Amino acid sequence: MEELQRLVDLCRPLYTRGQAASYIPALADKDPSLFFVHIIDEHGKSFSSGDVTEKFTLQSISKVISFIYVCEEHGLDEVLKHVDVEPTGDSFNSIIRLENTYLGKPFNPLINAGAITVSSLLVGNTKEQQLVGLYNFISKMTGVETTINEEVYQSEIVTADRNRAIAYYLKSNEVLVGDVEVALDNYFRQCSIEVDARCLAKIGLILSNDGVDPLTNEYFFSKKIAKVAKALMLTCGMYNASGKFATFVGIPAKSGVSGAVLSIANPESMEGLSGKIGIATFGPAIDEIGNSVTSIAFLKKISEQYDLSIF
Structure with missing residues (x-):
């Protein structure tokens, strides 16, 4: 080759x-x-x-994987009630479209707003159960146990002010499901998957x-x-x-x-x-x-x- x-x-x-x-x-x-x-x-x-x-x-590659996983668990139609499939042309961490759109529904699951919303839809009664489901899904596809990079995860947390603002805005518009901090932590961890x-x-x-x-x-x-x-x-x-x-x-x-x-x-x-x-x-x-x-x-x-x- x-x-x-x-x-x-x-x-x-x-x-x-x-x-x-x-x-x-x-x-x-x-x-x-x-x-x-x-x-x-x-x-x-x-x-x-x-x-x-x-x-x-x-x-951000985790965004497409978590979207697929959540759609397979909930059904595509249910997930699309919370996030759209339209491109924006904006940066991945932009918040402007949320403010200009009816009810603040994220334009797509591959921007931060959409991915955080998808993370709130992970299946399980606890944060641990939600993450295990996603990890197992990835492990079965790759044949390798899924792990996260702890150093990157901690870096995600301390640099997350804008993502926190996005998440709380989504929650205020009843787009994000469940606890904001749980959804954010799930999102930080999925981004840190190695x-x-x-x-x-x-x-x-x-x-x-x-x-x-x-x-x-x-x-x-x-x-x-x-x-x-x-x-x-x-x-x-x-x-x-x-x-x-x-x-x-x-x-x-x-x-x-x-x-x-x-x-x-x-x-x-x-x-x-x-x-x-x-x-x-x-x-x-x-x-x-x-x-x-x-x-x-x-x-x-x-x-x-x-x-x-x-x-």
């Missing part, structure tokens, strides 16, 4: 165009020059570059195959939920650069400020890889919007090289 490796090597030096996230202190220490890629297809074939065993936190590139790509593969693991035929969530999740990733997944990403890359993707990006595609042929694929990239140097600069460059190049765009 020499061509894929060539594209990785071509993009790796571009990390100098960004820097590791600084507003969450525990993320600022990551070496910005790191770049990992893991791609797996529906036949079990894979491509890896870099240390794909090194763990990183999901951050995975490696192999696990993230496996989640992408299952999503690409409409909720069924093509390697084991195990069911995780419905095709209807998968369809909505993929549409959200395409229209809202790359923060307020989602429109540009859809235009110039054209595949469903979700990024996190840790530098990770989850993507899915369906190439006819990609150096021995074909059919439904999950793509995980990690490069801690992010741009001013919050997207990994090396990941964006790599995804754009493979989209052009292997005609991955859905358009």
Whole structure:
């Protein structure tokens, strides 16, 4: 798979165009020059570059996973009573749309307001039960026990003033369900979940195959939920650069400020890889919007090289 490796090597030096996230202190220490890629297809074939065993936190990628999980538990129609599926064009932590919208319903589950609302819908009578359900859901997909990065979790807590404001505003409009502090803590913990590139790509593969693991035929969530999740990733997944990403890359993707990006595609042929694929990239140097600069460059190049765009 020499061509894929060539594209990785071509993009790796571009990390100098960004820097590791600084507003969450525990993320600022990551070496910005790191770049990992893991791609797996529906036949079990894979491509890896870099240390794909090194763990990183999901951050905003957890938003699409928790949305899928809650929809599978409650039903899509019930969840959509609390959060919409419209893009905003605003930054991920914006509050302005809540104030300008009837009853303050979040525009989509991939912005902070929507994700915090979704976290309030996690299933269970206690916070511990709610988190165990989400952790187990992720563990079953990846085959690896789900853990959180305690240092990142603590950093999330101490830098959460804006998220607290959003959550209490949602509660005042009767959008957020249950206790505000429980919903917030669930949200901070899900953002702090650790995975490696192999696990993230496996989640992408299952999503690409409409909720069924093509390697084991195990069911995780419905095709209807998968369809909505993929549409959200395409229209809202790359923060307020989602429109540009859809235009110039054209595949469903979700990024996190840790530098990770989850993507899915369906190439006819990609150096021995074909059919439904999950793509995980990690490069801690992010741009001013919050997207990994090396990941964006790599995804754009493979989209052009292997005609991955859905358009």
